[in-house]
Amino acid sequence: MQEILAGQQIGWPILTVVTFLPLVGALLVWAVRDAALAWRIGLATVAADFLASLPLFFVFEPDSAAMQFVERYPWIPSLGIGYHLGVDGISLLFVVLTTMLGLLIVIYSQGVIVDRVRGYLMALFALQTTMLGVFVSLDLVLFFLFWELMLIPSYFMIKLWGGEGRDNASIKYVLYTLLGSVLMLVGIVVLYLQHYRFASVHGLSPALSFDLLDLLRTPMSLDVQILIFVFLFFGFAFKTPLVPFHTWMPDALHAGPIAMSVILAGIKLGTFGFVRFSLPLLPDASRAVLPVMMVIALIGITYGAYIALIQTDFRRLLAYSSISHLGYVALGIFALTYQGIQGGIIQMINLGITTAGLFFFAGFLWTRRLTLTIAEFGGLAKGMPLLATFLLIIVLSSIGLPGTNGFIGEFLILFGAFKAHWIYGAIGVLGVILGAAYLLWFYERAIFGKVTKPENERLPDLNARELAVALPLVALIFWIGLYPSPFLHRINGSVEALHARLHPTTATAGVGTGLAEATAVPASAFEEAR
Known part of the structure; x- marks a missing residue:
């Protein structure tokens, strides 16, 4: 696979800066004692991190499969472990x-978090560094370290700043x-x-290497690929989560602080792991398990949507809605079609916008009524037109209305699913209908x-801070849509x-500059690797 070094492309180690800047901010917050100053440092940190990440988008070479902004340094060469970053x-x-979500979370939290402000910001920034590390790591040990370290700040955020049921939710999470991580480590x-x-023969x-680009050149028999796929599957399925490994998620999203709900539901680490590692490293196994994975995805779509229909609490409704939407992402990814994978990736980004938006609005409602029981609301549009308008846009995006970002992802996923088999697409369409039902039911009520409640007659509309959170999300909904x-x-x-790489016999000309190029090994090696 081709690589473009950060020094050649932009002149400075942008991925290291973007990844570790939040951690630097956490140390600065720790060094101060004043909560107001901590908020200012925190806001400056996430704003700087967001601005530092923007060149990645604008300097990135479109339509290229090469790893870009690459940084590579030896770390523990005797074990084949390196500091290798790239996107x-x-x-x-x-x-x-x-x-971007890190910035919006800090803006939102300023009006909500009043206790242990420094600890909250430190945990949030440590979590942001670990998540960014997961996305940019090209060495599997480095990836695993970031993946595991996420647990520490996540646990404390749920445990210390969560609501009712936080003790059980944090331990369960x-x-x-x-458990999933231990099994994933075995696969690695x-x-x-x-x-x-293979390298020794x-x-x-290097014969010893955890580097993704080296491992992509390692041929394996189907049996070995399936074995590794199963181990990696558990790690990614628990984190996604896919049904039936989902039972921690409703509790965590309901009991944790809104910031944690935005992160867990908005940033799709588990499904990213499938696309980043499982599919390219184990293409034969991915094709072999396609029917099983599609069934799991369809069960998640329909189960999550059905359970969401019967929820009486808004955050629990959103939790099961997230499970259903993640089923769609898995449906697109494991259709193994071009459109399905493309739709799965863009839909992960879309859900990071719309699902995060829905949880932010759940937070807006909570700060006004201290409850999210749906029956406690009603008639909010009369006194809160801004909230009603922006929430409607986000709901319609989540449903997949044409003109919104949700439509782009859903269309590509269903197109890819129908190409794999018409039954997959047909059941997926049923999930779209159920998804529209529970969200529109909530919104109408x-x-x-x-x-029906006198408290709802005098609720204030969105303030400037809340508009600063809502407007960027709505702008992205229409931009992508x-x-x-x-x-x-x-x-x-x-x-x-x-x-x-997944379909080498049908590969289109000109694709060989990326992952497909990593398959360039002698044909005889595949037999010897058995």
């Missing part, structure tokens, strides 16, 4: 989305994620040993219903290369 079309948008080690065996260097080309062009090259 391609698959990971680029996740980095910018994470820095850690145990489920830790097996993959490492397979590469060592053929005299390749809470916003357009009758004013009406003009998706800048986003699709940046992911197309990597999607083409991944599709070529």
Whole structure:
């Protein structure tokens, strides 16, 4: 696979700066004692991190499958572990989305968090660094370290700043994620040993390597690929989460602070892991397990939507809505079609916008009524026209109305699913209908219903701080919905290369500059690797 070094492309180690700047901010916050000063430092930190990430989007070479802004340094060479960072079309948008949501979370939190402000900001910034590290790591040990370190700030955010049920939710989240991580580590080690065996037999260097680009050149039999796929599957499925590994998520999203809900539901780490590692490293296994993965995805779509229909609490409704939407992402990814993978990636970004927006609005409602029981609301549109308007836009985006970002992702996913098999697409369409039902039901009851509670007659509309959170999300909803080309062009090259690797006999000409190029090993090696 081709690489473009950060020094050649932009002249400075942009990925290191973007990844670790929040951690620097956490140290600065720790050094002060005044809460107001901590907020100013925190806001400056996330604003600087977001601005630092923007050159990634604008300098990135569209339609290229090459790893860009690459930084590579030896770390523990005796074990084949390196400090290797880079982004391609698959990971680029996740980095910018994470820095943007980090900024919006701090803006939102300033009006909500009053206790242990310094600790809150430190945990939030540590979490942001680990998430960014997951997206930019090209060494599997480095990736795993960031993946595991996420647990520490996540646990404390739920435990210390959560609401009712936070103790159980925090422990459940850690145990489920830790179980998946242990199994994923086994898969990484097996993959490492397979590469060592192959490289030793053929005299390749380095023989010991956790580097993604080296591992992509390691041929494996179908049985070995399936074994590794299963281990990686558990790690990513628990984090996504896919049904039936989802039971931690409703509790965590309901009990945790809004910031944690935005992160867990808005930043799709698990499904990113499938696209970044499982599909390109294990193409034969990915094709072999396609029917199983599609069934799991469809169960998640319909189950999540059905359970959302019967929820009485807005945050729990959103939690099961997230499970249903993640089923759509998995449906697109594991259709293994070009349009499906493309739709799955862009829909992960879309959900980071719309789902985050829905949870922010849940926070807006909570600060006004200290409840999110749907029956407690009604008739809010009369006194809160701004909230009603912006929330409607986000709801319609989540449904997938044409003209919004949600439509682009859903259309590509369903197109790809129908190409895989018409049954997959047909059941996926049913999920769209159910999704529209529960969100419109909530909106009609809470916003357009009758004013049944006197408390709802005098609720204040969105203030300037809340508008600063809502406006960027609404702008992105329409930008991607009406003009998706800048986003699709940046992911197309990597999607083409991944599709070529998954379907080498049908690869299109000109795709070989990316992941597909990593398959350039002697044909005899595949037999010897058995």
